[in-house]
Amino acid sequence: MNTKRIAKWGVCIIAVGFLTFFGATWQRKQVKDLKNEFPSELAPVFFVPGSSAGQNRFNLLFSKLNKDGHVHSVLKVKVSRDGHLTYTGKINKDDPSPFIVVAFQNNHDGYSNIKKQADWFSIAFDQLQKIYHFNHFSAVGHSNGGVILTLFLEKYLPKHVTINRLMTIASPFNLERRSTKKTQMLKDLIAGRKNLPKKMKVYSIAGTENYSGDGTVPFMSVDSGKYIFQDCVAGYTEVVVTGSGTFHSALPQNPQIVHMIEQYILKANIPSNVQRQNKMLPRIH
Amino acid sequence: MIKVNRWFINTKITHAVYTSLRQISSLIDVAVLFSVVNLTVFDKHGFINEIFHLAKLIPFDDLINSVISGICFMLNTWIVLMLAYLVADHLSKQKGYYSGLVSAIATTIILFSAPVISMVDYGDLPEFMNLQGQFFSYILIAICVGWATSWLLNHWNQHQKLVLSVEIVIVTIFSLALSIIWPMWSQTNLLAVFLQLIPNHQSLWLLLGATLSGLFTSFGFASPISLNSSGTTDVAIRQNLSYVFMHHHLTGVPYPINVHAIFETYATTGGEGMLMAVVILCLVLSKDGYIKQQSRYSFLPSLFNTASPLTLTLPIILNPILVIPLVLSTFVSCVIPIILVKLSWLPTSVYPFPVTTPGFLKGFLGTNGNWLALVVGVVNLLISIWIYLPFVKASLKELSDLEVTK
Structure with missing residues (x-):
């Protein structure tokens, strides 16, 4: 009787040990898989202004985006020359897609400055990520802001973080050059394109106030973005906006561009029929 | 405490519930066995299924899972209805099956009015009535209905048809009101x-x-x-x-x-x-x-x-x-x-x-x-x-x- 009881308990203990071992093995693999797939609740949208612009560059755009529907909180970060960060505003606890503007004390033009600004952006990005624990985000860059973001994505993006969508507005990938001859910056960007996140979708918007560009950035320079992104990321779309309000500094608050940010970056306030149309999906009755 | 417990256990209704539960214990055991095997082995997120990667090994696991879920749903429904029937039957002073049947009918109305009103998909019904769902809430409802039915019939035995009609109307109104006031009442966390x-x-x-x-x-x-x-x-x-x-x-x-x-x-x-x-x-x-x-x-x-x-x-x-x-x-x-x-x-x-x-x-x-x-x-x-x-x-x-x- 006793032997029988000991045998029963022995079987139970072995079974429990067996379950523990296989459970732990399974969980280790599960955690690894989760790590790769798990998107954080918070997915901020970064906004980077162009040269000569400050942290308030997007104020008008934000007031338009926050007009109806979900109100996004706004955090502004200014990076000084020595990498020190100054914060204005805050991210609301319940806001899954806050706006974060990253501006620079040295906001001058030129490739050497753009390289420094990409480095400063990475300092701000790392710090913000440590505070807010996000592992995916989207970004909008106006003018050189788009170039800074592209450089950041090629050189500094941490491995465990992914970018969902990038929108560059009138970004001069070939600086102010009006020909197809590539500048050193474009050559470097093309050389680093293999480091770009493969799942990212890129929207490049060009303004054409006249036949050659938006008055500041030539269309050909914006168009050079195709050498960087085309066939390298999940999707690359170029959009040309014409008509009134398409000069360089007016582009971020241009109604059509605001609509595109809502549609492609925030994926909000878009009627389902339009979304379906955009995805080219058949209507389901 | 012991005294209170002794008094409670010896009350007529508790006695009736215990006896009824014993009578259907085999049914409960079988339903639980099916549920456990389904939840651990055939469910994609079941513990055994996950740790031994059974989803890759068992063919038609989804189909097997839905078939067993259906069986569990039917068994669980039977458990609730049998309990309603037996509790009323044990508490009724009259011989025959009438009070048990009235109780089971009233419980059926409560059981199915919620999924009908909230338009639960036919395929989702098993989830509505599994061990993680509302099974236990309905067990308590079955006991209450059984008790109420026997009480009504014990008092107005000469108006059996009237009691059945009134009870159907009352439980229908109760179910409708509950579904309207608190549509997801037992699913709210x-x-x-x-x-x-x-x-x-x-x-x-x-x-x-x-x-x-x-x-x-x-x-x-x-x-x-x-x-x-x-x-x-x-x-x-x-x-x-x-x-x-x-x-x-x-x-x-x-x-x-x-x-x-x-x-x-x-x-x-x-x-x-x-x-x-x-x-x-x-x-x-x-x-x-x-x-x-x-x-x-x-x-x-x-x-x-x-x-x-x-x-x-x-x-x-x-x-x-x-x-x-x-x-x-x-x-x-x-x-x-x-x-x-x-x-x-x-x-x-x-x-x-x-x-x-x-x-x-x-x-x-x-x-x-x-x-x-x-x-x-x-x-x-x-x-x-x-x-x-x-x-x-x-x-x-x-x-x-x-x-x-x-």
Whole structure:
């Protein structure tokens, strides 16, 4: 009787040990898989202004985006020359897609400055990520802001973080050059394109106030973005906006561009029929 | 306490419920067996299915899963209707089947009006009536309907047709009103809703929720802390996971105390109310053939946290003496990990695991292999056994005395 009881308990203990071992093995693999797939609740949208612009560059755009529907909180970060960060505003606890503007004390033009600004952006990005624990985000860059973001994505993006969508507005990938001859910056960007996140979708918007560009950035320079992104990321779309309000500094608050940010970056306030149309999906009755 | 319990157990209605439950205990055992096998082996998120990667090995696992879910749905429905029938039949003064039939008809109306009104898809019906769904709420409803029917027929036996008509009208109005006032009444996670309103002092609210959950389980209601967390808890889980994946360690997570990390991980061994402790005690202490047999049947379900049917066959619901240890063991099982987490000795359980993971393993898996979490899981079970011990002893004595007097 006793032997029988000991045998029963022995079987139970072995079974429990067996379950523990296989459970732990399974969980280790599960955690690894989760790590790769798990998107954080918070997915901020970064906004980077162009040269000569400050942290308030997007104020008008934000007031338009926050007009109806979900109100996004706004955090502004200014990076000084020595990498020190100054914060204005805050991210609301319940806001899954806050706006974060990253501006620079040295906001001058030129490739050497753009390289420094990409480095400063990475300092701000790392710090913000440590505070807010996000592992995916989207970004909008106006003018050189788009170039800074592209450089950041090629050189500094941490491995465990992914970018969902990038929108560059009138970004001069070939600086102010009006020909197809590539500048050193474009050559470097093309050389680093293999480091770009493969799942990212890129929207490049060009303004054409006249036949050659938006008055500041030539269309050909914006168009050079195709050498960087085309066939390298999940999707690359170029959009040309014409008509009134398409000069360089007016582009971020241009109604059509605001609509595109809502549609492609925030994926909000878009009627389902339009979304379906955009995805080219058949209507389901 | 013993006196109150003795009085309660000897009341006519409790007697009728216990007798009815014993009569359908085989049906309950079969339904539980099907459920456990389905939930652990054929469900894609079942513990056995996950750890042995059975989804890749078993052909047509989805089909098998839905077929068994359908069988469980039918068996569970039968259990509820039989209980309504038998309770009314035992309490009725008249011979014949009439009161039982009226009770079963009224219960059927309540049972199906909610899914019909809320337009539950035909394919989702099994989920509506499984062990994690509203099965236990309906058990209590069946008992109430059985009692009410017998009372009506005992008083107005000469107007049998009128009683049937009136009861049909009353239960229909009741079901309609309930569906309109509170459409998802038994699926609402009360604690998650509450925690959203009060973001501070999460530990205190969690303990209050755990205590309430124990009380609800004792009375046979679906627990207000659902096994499938949602709302705030869900956000907490996601934020914690996000933090851990970024920092590669479990210390300093933004929400160290939440329903998943404490209640689900450490206080549901065997099912809500640390029921594995009762199964082990009944196995060791019971001399009575029926109780011993039931605890044997309940061992496997309790290993995979589906021992709740045990609350019917032993019985635990409607047994006042077991309310105290049920609530106390849940409370203590939450307090221990809360203190250890607050002292930073125990990492927070962050990772998800299948609902059917053996209770004492949940902490170990939730922390991805922390040995102290495994120790806490086992210690919680041992403390629960210690808390339950005098009460189960007394309860078994009461039940065997009841047998003798019968």
